[in-house]
Amino acid sequence: MGGSGSGRQPSFPEKDTVEDCRVIDVNQWMRKGVLVPNSLRRGSWVWSRAGTGEELASIGYAIDTVGPAPPTIRLTYTLTATGEHCDYPVRLQTTQPRFGGIRWWFTCPLVTEGRPCQRRVQKLYLPPDGRYYGCRHCYQFRYASQQDSTVSAFAQAQAIRVRLGGDPRMHTPFPPKPKGMWWRTYYRLRHRFRRISRRVENRWW
Ligand SMILES: [Zn+2]
Numbered sequence: 001m002g003g004s005g006s007g008r009q010p011s012f013p014e015k016d017t018v019e020d021c022r023v024i025d026v027n028q029w030m031r032k033g034v035l036v037p038n039s040l041r042r043g044s045w046v047w048s049r050a051g052t053g054e055e056l057a058s059i060g061y062a063i064d065t066v067g068p069a070p071p072t073i074r075l076t077y078t079l080t081a082t083g084e085h086c087d088y089p090v091r092l093q094t095t096q097p098r099f100g101g102i103r104w105w106f107t108c109p110l111v112t113e114g115r116p117c118q119r120r121v122q123k124l125y126l127p128p129d130g131r132y133y134g135c136r137h138c139y140q141f142r143y144a145s146q147q148d149s150t151v152s153a154f155a156q157a158q159a160i161r162v163r164l165g166g167d168p169r170m171h172t173p174f175p176p177k178p179k180g181m182w183w184r185t186y187y188r189l190r191h192r193f194r195r196i197s198r199r200v201e202n203r204w205w
Helices: 026-031 136-163 183-204
Strands: 022-025 040-048 055-064 072-078 085-095 103-107 123-126
Touching: 022 026, 022 055, 026 103, 123 136, 136 183
Parallel strands: none
Antiparallel strands: 022 123, 040 055, 055 072, 072 085, 085 103
């Protein structure tokens, strides 16, 4: 079965962070005959490298579109990094396009800060460090607020420590003023360091 090789990644603004995501696309699954009405089926979806066909990853699915319960797809997969086994249902939705037929949608299963997302989406993404498939909105938000900015703030805080001749590790004492540095410069850097590390702490702890 087809998957997303290197040439078929989604177009995302944050290219380097989302490039490695596994993507499941409801339209692709419909075209490949995975998603059909009134059906109970299970199987696996395989991502293979474009050209060589080498298997990169796979997930298992169990689809129930029989009803009367709302249609669902159960996703099962093992995370390579941790070996954790994930198994959960994703609700499916349908709409009827004007020209007939049926259009399928995933319902984003993620819950952020206690609030279920439940967006109706065509694609779900699993970032390299993620556990669950989620919509672009959920993960963009996450990347913007946590990964990029926190990591870079952390790096900035460490850089200040190093510039003052200190230890980059955040739990060690803040370095004293180096000889030859203006006090004004030192206070400015210390103030900036405190501001940044407060931001870092709020996010991580
Ligand atoms: Zn979402």
